[in-house]
Amino acid sequence: xxxxxxxxxxxxxxxxxxxxxxxxxxxxxxxxxxxxxxxxxxxxxxxxxxxxxxxxxxxxxxxxxxxxxxxxxxxxxxxxxxxxxxxxxxxxxxxxxxxxxxxxxxxxxxxxxxxxxxxxxxxxxxxxxxxxxxxxxxxxxxxxxxxxxxxxxxxxxxxxxxxxxxxxxxxxxxxxxxxxxxxxxxxxxxxxxxxxxxxxxxxxxxxxxxxxxxxxxxxxxxxxxxxxxxxxxxxxxxxxxxxxxxxxxxxxxxxxxxxxxxxxxxxxxxxxxxxxxxxxxxxxxxxxxxxx
Numbered sequence: 001x002x003x004x005x006x007x008x009x010x011x012x013x014x015x016x017x018x019x020x021x022x023x024x025x026x027x028x029x030x031x032x033x034x035x036x037x038x039x040x041x042x043x044x045x046x047x048x049x050x051x052x053x054x055x056x057x058x059x060x061x062x063x064x065x066x067x068x069x070x071x072x073x074x075x076x077x078x079x080x081x082x083x084x085x086x087x088x089x090x091x092x093x094x095x096x097x098x099x100x101x102x103x104x105x106x107x108x109x110x111x112x113x114x115x116x117x118x119x120x121x122x123x124x125x126x127x128x129x130x131x132x133x134x135x136x137x138x139x140x141x142x143x144x145x146x147x148x149x150x151x152x153x154x155x156x157x158x159x160x161x162x163x164x165x166x167x168x169x170x171x172x173x174x175x176x177x178x179x180x181x182x183x184x185x186x187x188x189x190x191x192x193x194x195x196x197x198x199x200x201x202x203x204x205x206x207x208x209x210x211x212x213x214x215x216x217x218x219x220x221x222x223x224x225x226x227x228x229x230x231x232x233x234x235x236x237x238x239x240x241x242x243x244x245x246x247x248x249x250x251x252x253x254x255x256x257x258x259x260x261x262x263x264x265x266x267x268x269x270x271x272x273x274x275x276x277x278x279x280x281x282x283x284x285x286x287x288x289x290x291x292x
Contacts, residue, residue, distance in 0.1 A: 018055040019270035027082035033287040037092045044284040053269040056281045067148040087156040088287045094206035096139035132170035159290050168286040173199050186239035212247040236261045238283040
C-alpha cells in the first residue's frame, strides 16, 4: 500500500505524516481509522503485524455537497480507499444520549426526543453498544454525511466518536489505582467533557464554545456541580490544544493536574511521526478498540 510522501506540515489542519518503511506491503495488513466531521477527516494507519501506527493525516472537505467532497478527497488521495483489513469510521456528533443496554426502548425516536432534539428530515438516528459498560449510545447524525460515508467507503464500521474514547478511558481506569478522572476534548467550536468517579462514568456531555474562556467556564462549572476537586483530580486533554497555548494556560491556572491524552498503551507509534501535535492525533488510536 503506497500511502504518500513523508511530509511534515506546519499547519495541523492539513497534515500528512507517514513512516514509509512498510508502504509497499498490502493494504490488508493495515487497519485504517477515520474520524469524520462535515468539514474535516482525520486518519490514522495501523500496521497489525508490526503493532505500529505508521501514519497520521488530516484533510479538509472543501465542497458543500458531502458526497462530492468525500469523492473528491478519495480521488486526490486514492490510498484512503485501499482494501484495508478493517476501516473504523468514527462520526462526530454532539447530539447523543446514553441509556442502559437492557432498557427496552420500544420507540427509540420518541424516547430520544424527550431529552434530545431530533430532526427526522435531516438526521438519522443510530445506536452503538459499549463493551466496557452496560450501555448503548444513541446518536443523531447528519443524514447526508452518513449517506456519503455509506456510498464512498467500503467494508467499514461506523461508530459515534465518543464510543472509542469512553472504551479507552474505562480500560485505563480498570488498570489504575486512581478511579476518579476528568477528560476534555476540544473541537473547533464544541467540547466534549467526561467525568469518572469511583471508576464509573458520571458525566458525558458536549457544549458549544467560542474560545478558551468558554472551555474553562464549562469545565469549572461541571466540576463544581459534580463536586470534583480541581486541585487533586487529573484532567486529560486532547483535540485542538497543545501544551503552552492559550487554552492550556488558562485551564492549567484553575486545574492543577493536567496532561495530554496518550494513545493506546499496548501499541507503538512510529518515531517518524514525532512532528505531529500529539493532543490532536494520538487519541485516534482509541478507535482500535472498536476493531473486530
